[in-house]
Every structure is written in C-alpha cells, then in structure tokens.
Amino acid sequence: MTHVLLLGGTSGASQLAQALHQAQIPAIFSYAGATQAPMAQPLPTRCGGFGGAAGLAQFIRSQGITHLVDATHPFAAQMSRNACAACEATGTPLLALERAPWQAQAGDHWVDVPDMAAAAQALPEAPARVFLAIGRKQLDAFANHGQHHYLLRLVDAPAPGSLPLADSTVVLGRGPFSAAHDQALLQAHGITWLVAKNAGGEATRGKLLAARALGLPVVMVQRPPLPPRPRTEDVGAVLQWIAHGSLPAEAGVAPSSP
Template identity: 50%
Template sequence: MGHHILLLGGTTDARALAAALAQTTHRVVLSLAGRTRAPMAQPVPTRIGGFGGAEGLARTLRTEGFDLLIDATHPFATRISDNAAKAARDTGIPAFALRRPPWERQAGDLWTCVPSIGAAVAALGERPQRILLAIGRQEAARFEAAPQHAYLVRSVDPVTPPLTLPDVRYILATGPFGEAEEHALLVEHRIDRIVAKNSGGSATYGKIAAARALQIPVLLVERSSGAALPAVGTVEAALARIDHELAPGRKRGV
C-alpha cells in the first residue's frame, strides 16, 4: 500500500499530477477550492472547499493521516500557499509546491510588468482603450476604478455581480487557448491592450504570443517574490520529488 497524499489543486498541472499518481499505489486526495461552478472530472477522489486556514489544514493532515502535502494551486493563490507552508511546518509533514515557471520576456514582447492588480489599474492611464481583461473573475471589479476604458472580460465562470462599467462585454471560456484563436479574438475585438497575470505554462500563453505578433502591449501582473514552499516546475519533477520525500527510511518530522 502506498502513502497518503493531499494534493491542493485547481490547475492543469495539478490534474496532470493527479492522473499520474492515480497509476501508482499511493492514496491521493485532490482538494479543490470550489470557486469553479462546474469543475471537470478528476482522476482521483476529490474534496471541495476550504480547510479553515492553516490551523484547519494542519488538523486535516494529522487526523486523516497524510504523509505528504503538495501545493499545486494557481501561482497567484498566495493565501492557500501560505497556509500550506504553515501547516507543513506545524505538523512536520513534508511538503513542496508544483509551480510552473513564469513566462520570460521574448524579443518583440511589449510588456509593462506591475506588482499587483491595483498597479495594473493605475497603469492603464486616462486615454480610453479597448482592454482584454484576462485575470479571471475574482478581481475584475477592481477595474471599475477605470471606467473610461472598454473591457472584454474573459473568465471560466460569470463575473458576479456584473461590473458597473459603461462598456463591458463578457466571454465565458476555459483554456487552453491557442495562439491562432487568440490572434483572431484580439483582431475581432480590436483590442488595444491586454491585462494578464504571469501564470506561466502553455495553457494560456496563446494570448502572449498573439500579442507579440500583433504588437499589442501587455500589462503583466508579476507573481509575489516570496516562495512559501520549495518548488518544482514540472509534473515529472514532482513525481521524482514524491519518490524522494517518501523514500523508505527518510527521516521526517513529527
């Protein structure tokens, strides 16, 4: 019988890792925050909803006898990542993050990098522009502070309540998004600027590549510099790290 692993998910990488672990003898539970109304089917047993902060997560790790904690949440889900790090410290249970590397600027990219969504709102400026807002729905309301722009908001689930903006349209869609379709979207809606998070990975890179080809500026919100847990960048590296952490005789905390 394998070990008991708690996988904090909600990303493409988490699903891929869960699928790989489903082929092993490990007992895996995939935890989803529950923000997506209709999450896709998962290859391992799942739980939906929060734990009640770091203390609740630590309690779950102890009472349910988990041997390893893996944080494969979105790179911008800093609260749960901080809670995971604290719970791992408090319980002594080994933990690491699966965190895809951020995108790197390439020749031709017209990026303005900002540290936060608030900074992105301010950086849009006063001149009216047509904006593709590709940051998800959680923080879309922050852009009500810049009502002079026309917004095309793309998210997996509807933005609720709807934004109180004079010119806003919505697209409900789930990635991956290829470069060709992103190119067509940007041209069709005559987008002047993109606001996005530096999520990394290939699933949503299409808009970055299309923007480069069309010479459309991108306001890119960078990740927090703090690393809550030691991290690996690929599913293959995560599987190797799991073998390392759960190797027989390896000393673990109490």
C-alpha cells in the same frame, strides 16, 4: 502508508492527479471551490477551503496526510502561505508543483507591475479596449477606470449585475487556447491593451503570442511573494520526491518564455 494531499486547480495539478492514479498512490485532490463546475479528477476530490492554516493542519492530521503538493495557481498566494504554515506545524513534507514565470522576449511590449491596482493605473488615460485576462476576483481594481471597454474571458457566466465594470463584454470558455484563437479574439473585439497575470506555463501562453503578433502592449502583473519552499515543474520529479524524499538533481524552476 503514503497519503498525498494535492492542492489543485491548474493543468499541472490535473496531470499529477493522473500520474498518482496510474501509480496507485493514495491521494486526495482538493479544489478551492472558486469554479462552479471543476474538472473531474481520477482521485477522491474535495472542494472548498480548510479554514485557514489551522484548519488545513487539522485536515492533514485527521486524514493521515504524509505529503502535501501545492499545485495551486501561482496567484493563489493565501492558500500557498497556509500550506507552508500547516506543513511546518505538522511536520509534513511540502513540495510546490509550480510553473516558471514568463520572460519578455523580442517583440514584446510589457509593462511590469507589482499588483492589480498598479495594473489599472498603468492603462492609458484615453479610452482603450482592454482584454482583462485575469479571471473575475480582482475586477474591482478597474472599477474606477470606467473610460475603458473591458473584454473578460470566464469559465462560468457571471450573475446579472455582478460585475463591477460599467462597460464590459464577457466570453465564456475553458482553455487552453491557441495563439491563433486568441489573435482572432483580440482582433474581433478591437483590443488595444492586454492585462495578464504572470502565471507561466503553456496553457495560457496563447494570448501573449497573440499580443506580440499584433504589437499590443501587455500590462504584466508579477507574482505575489511566497515563503521559500522546494519547487519543481516536473510531474515525474514529484513522484520521485514522494517515493524517495528528494528531487532529481536536475529538477528545479527555471524562467520560461512565451
């Protein structure tokens, strides 16, 4: 009997959860647990880690998982590596539901960097007002660049004194956000630089369109390398893969552009 494990946390994962529910395909939705109040899903849901690749392999065996779909954030590299290792160990078919990375377009001013430490180094020496559109996990990379004022947009309010930044402003919100909304945000806070992860997709595109409209430079952090694995951007292709064991001929990943 088919039993899908969906590793979620993205808008695509939520769309797939709805599709699995509507198709009456038995599935478990798994959140990493990084968000205090994750979105409710129409599937049985668990939160938290598995205990590495070995723990995930044990979960796959104990729950009778027949298919694993990795729809985690493109920067959740360790979870994706664990999924690859666990599926190889258990012989479980694996498919990534993955957004294609953005590509710079005319009018963009991007500085491509390989990681967050390089992103911090790419900012100017002179004080700047920086929108860190990177979540909260890697803020330490900017702790030694205290000449800047940092704007953070977070889903959950940080505990007092928990941020490693000397000069920062936090706004709370859960996307997606429109380009007009983000342009107004950047203007209201006098932002002169933006730092973003190349997550791809529509839900977080607004800030890049806003930066383009305002002529702001963007430090773009590229995705971490992952083991080779089959991928698609299409929820319908995932359902076909579950039903038939293969992707449609046209399914695949092509670069997207903001």
